[in-house]
Amino acid sequence: MLKKPINFKILILVQHVLAAFVAFALVFVFAGTSIIISGAKGDYSYTLYESDRNRAYEDSYLFNNILGNNLADVIRLIAIRSQLETAGEYDSEKTIDVTAYVNRGTTLPGDYVTAVYTVADLLKWAQSGFTYETRNFTEEESRSFLSERTTYTHLKNNLMSGGMNSYLSSGLSDNSVAFTVSGNSIPSGGTHNILVSRYQTTDGRNIEDLVSNWEEYSLLCSNVEEAAKTLLYNFEEYGKLLSYYGYQSSNLRYYISRTINGSTSVYTNISELSGETTGIDIKSVFEAYGRYIYYCPYELKYETNTLIKENVVRSFLKTYSYAYPDQIKVYVAVDTIGYPCSDDFYQGKSSFTKYMPYRTQILILCFVAAFIYILLFIITLKSPLVVSGSSIKTEIACLKNIIIMAVPLGAFVMASVLTQMSYMKMIRLENFPVYAALGAFVFNVGFLGLIYGIADKVKEKSLWKDSILRMLIIGAKNLILTTTDNGNVIIRTWIPYIFFVVINLCLFKIGLAGIVIAAFLDILIGIYLYRQNLDRDSIIKVIERIKNGDVKSKVDVSSLHSDNIALAEAVNSIGEGIEKAVDTSMKDEKLKADLITNVSHDIKTPLTSIINYVDLIKREDIGNERVIEYVNILDQKSQKLKKLTEDLVEASKISSGNISIELSKIDFVELINQTIGEFFEKFEKSGLTPIFKANEKNISIVADARHLWRVLENLFNNTCKYAFPGTRVYLEMYTAEDKEGKKKAFFSIKNISAKELNVSAEELTKKFIRGDESRTTEGSGLGLSIAKNLTIAQGGTFDIRLDGDLFKVIIGFDIAE
Known part of the structure; x- marks a missing residue:
């Protein structure tokens, strides 16, 4: 496989840099034609x-x-x-003629209805909002609510140049005259929107005190609201512009x-x-x-x-x-x-000064860089191999490079959208040349990788060879060949199907009679398929029963049809074979258990004599110290052999199921306390401190008292033998629900092992497995195995967990109702 030469790596890197520079230059020139500048009202x-x-x-x-x-x-x-303002300073007490203010772009009539408020009142009113109440009025209530007379304003001098200066005339001191005119009609009743008067005019009146009919009231309310809101908008702009300028x-x-x-x-x-x-x-x-x-x-x-x-x-x-x-x-x-x-x-x-002097020079450099880029592209494309040969599939390599190319394009689209949405401060246009250079660099990595990768595969003649499409075509071809190789299945499945479809099409062309015949044939085929599936369903049920342990279950062959009979006979043969294997296995297990029991019994008889004679020797007055030492060793080993024989017999009985279980209600907490008391001296001798905690004073369980005591005895003996001297042994009892939601009592015992535990938790419960691999301590290696089997035989659970040198056993039993 040819590898990429160092000089080609440099050439490709130079191409990336040139592409980035071209993009930078073009965008720099473009950015130089449109710049963003922050002004008084934002970005321009x-x-x-x-x-x-x-x-x-x-x-x-x-x-x-x-x-x-x-x-x-x-x-x-x-x-x-x-x-x-007044005299160049903000004046909150300056008065505003609301009608003249609202119509400041037009000429007012000589006499008009208006209200005069201070600037501060209008601004506060606009900030707090205008509230209207809908009320029903009779004619009498309308006459009582509105004034009997309308107040008009007349401008003395309204002839200023410009043609539309009623607003300027209204602002002159002593240039307006107010007079009242009696209402020429009785205000009608009905439903009307009443403006809640938060503020009064400069002479302390409300709007209803200035008008005598509802039309004038509504128009004046509208003028007050529009004047206040416009004035508030201008006031906010006033602060910004005054500060900026x-x-x-x-x-x-x-x-x-x-x-x-x-x-x-x-x-x-x-x-x-x-x-x-x-x-x-x-x-x-x-x-x-x-x-x-x-x-x-x-x-x-x-x-x-x-x-x-x-x-x-x-x-x-x-x-x-x-x-x-x-x-x-x-x-x-x-x-x-x-x-x-x-x-x-x-x-x-x-x-x-940043853009104007350099635009032409940068544009010239841009064309030079583009020319060099094209020249290098041609040189590298004609080379034997540009990139190292790769086992990557053609489509995956292309997709990888296309994704790389899509990254800067997606970023560009997003930037354009954000710019169109006026997020100008987020994306500064003057920074676009740098963004464009980075984007072009990344895009060029993907582009050249795509072009040079395809070119190299063409030169190596592996473009089609490494293609996923080729792999799929070959796979489809092999599938077809493999399928057609099963000639018997093809003939029995597809040929009848095609024949059936052709018959249906031919019958449909005959007309109504052909359709009826076709329907009849379809019903017959449906009945046939139903019977076939019914046969298979009965076979599947027998297979399920065999899987669940009923190896004697058989399929009734007499009710089956066609090739389902052969399938059923095969299933029956499998069941018979499993039954024979199970029977053989059971006989072997029974023979092994009997052998262990008989041999153990044969060993026990002479062993008892040895123990008795050793005991008799120990009672004699022996003066030789070495003989005393030998007798003690004989005593220890014979007792150990006796214990091993008893454990072996017990393990054999448990594994063969030859034990009787008598379940009863037991106070589990009391039993643990008694066991701790009996093993207290052993704990002291081993330098261990037992600590027992129970979340309830009395927890009753369903178990066999004799066998449960044997389980606890084995666990406590195991702790005394293998726990690290001078440490604490933690005993804990609690109640909890198992995975099936059934309430159980759990007892755990945990200690630190004196020896390194190089075996798994599962291996410790196997027969003749001991944590002390050197086998220098007492024990047969059957204690945990017996404890586990006895626990399970009583319907309990037995779990061992190891964490470094931490040894923990958890047993669980159903709580007695």
């Missing part, structure tokens, strides 16, 4: 024009577009300030004065010009900042060193004509001397 998208490449920033379209947006914002700000936060400087009925108001963010300006050449002050605009419509003057046209400024002012009479002066400038504030003008300059 601006276009960089190629014609600005050789211009200074202040002469560019970018600068003038930013200036145009700022100019529109400032004109909007002054219009709002005129609604909320502060002298310390914006490079834009403005000074706008307006004269209404001989009174001049000034709005500026330059503190030196907010007071008396006598002797100050305001125009020179703004020219000194750098770029400026001066506009005075009544003097027909417009001066600027920007690209902003007079008609642009006029259109901005016309939008808010209700706030700008003809007698205004507008001074706007941008402090281009170092741009002291980090505003949108500063951001624009940074983006302009």
Whole structure:
């Protein structure tokens, strides 16, 4: 298998880098044509024009577009300030004529119905919300609720230039006259929506005190609500714009004065010009900042060193004509001397200097990189092998590379969606070149892996050989061949089926008679299939009984049909064979148990004599110390052999089922306490400390008292023999439900083993298995086996768990009802 040379690894890496650079360059050039700049009202998208490449920033379209947006914002700000301020400061007690305010873009009639509130009351009312109550009125109740007279407002001077300045006229002091007129009709009864008056007018009246009919009431309520909500919206915008266009936060400087009925108001963010300006050449002050605009419509003057046209400024002012009479002066400038504030003008300059000088050079480098990429692609594609030979299937290799290619494409789609959803602050456009470079690098890894991988498999002639499609086709071919090899099954299944289908089709073409015949044949086939399945069902039932241990169960062959008879006879033969094997196994087990019992009995007789004579010798007065030692050894070994013989006989009886079980009700807690008492000396001799805990004082179980004592004796003896001296032995009894939901009593005994346990829990319960592999301790190796078998014979459970040197036995019995 040829491997990838080092130089090809470098060439492929260079291609990845070139692809990333091409993507970076293209997106950089694209991003240079559209940049995102944060302004007063959020993010704005601006276009960089190629014609600005050789211009200074202040002469560019970018600068003038930013200036145009700022100019529109400032004109909007002054219009709002005129609604909320007095003498250049916010005035919460300033009065608002709601009808004139709502109709500030139109001309009001000479006499109109209105209500006058303070700015603070309208703002608080809009913030808390407008509440209406639906009430039913009779004519008498309507006349009592509404005023008998309607209060009208008349503007003395409503002839200001501009044609739509009723709002400006309403704001002049002593320019309105209120008078009342008797209602010319009786207000009707019925259901009406009544506005809950949270606040009163400046003269302490409610809306119903100003009108004499329901039409005027509804219209005035609507005007109050609209004026309050609009004023609240303007108030929120007022705070943002005023803060953004502060002298310390914006490079834009403005000074706008307006004269209404001989009174001049000034709005500026330059503190030196907010007071008396006598002797100050305001125009020179703004020219000194750098770029400026001066506009005075009544003097027909417009001066600027920007690209902003007079008609642009006029259109901005016309939008808010209700706030700008003809007698205004507008001074706007941008402090281009170092741009002291980090505003949108500063951001624009940074983006302009970042993109404009390098766009052409980067575009040229982009084409060079693309040419080198194509050249390297051709060179590597013609090489003997680009990537190392692989045993990966063709489709899997292709899919892997396609997934790699899809990752950056998916990220691009997601970024585009988020951009369209106006999450502009989350995904900054100026960062797109870096994102594009990373995406192109990843995409190129997948692309080249796909192309070069396919090319290499073509060169190795393994494209089709390693294909999953080829494997599937070969597998299908082998399946067909294997199927057709079973000729007997094919003939007995498919040929009759095809023949049956053909007969049906032919009968259908005959007409109604053929359909009836076909239906009759179909019923016969259905009956045949039913009988076949019924036969198989009876065979399956016998197989289930044999599986559950009834090996003598037989299938009645006389009621079966066709090949089901052969199947049934085979099942009967299997049952007979299992029965013979079981009988043979049972005879072998009985013979083995009898052999052990008889041999043990034969050993027991001479062993008893040996023990008795050893006992007689021990009673004699023997002066030889060595003879005494030998006698003691004989005594120990004979006793051990006796114990082994007894255990062997007992184990044989248990395994052969030759024991009698007499179940009774036993106090399990009391039995454990008695056993602990009897083994107390052994525990002390072995240096062990028993600790017994029971969650109940009395727990009664169903077991055989004699055999249960034998189980506990074996467990306690096992602990005394094999537990580590000087440790505690934990004995615990508790009640719990088993897996079948039956309540049981469980007793556990756990200790630390003195010797390393190198056997599993299952092996410890086998015959002649001891934890002490050196077999230097007492014991036959049958204790745990006997204990487990006796426990199970009484209907209990026996479980051994090992955790390192921790040895734990858990036995469980049914709780007595």
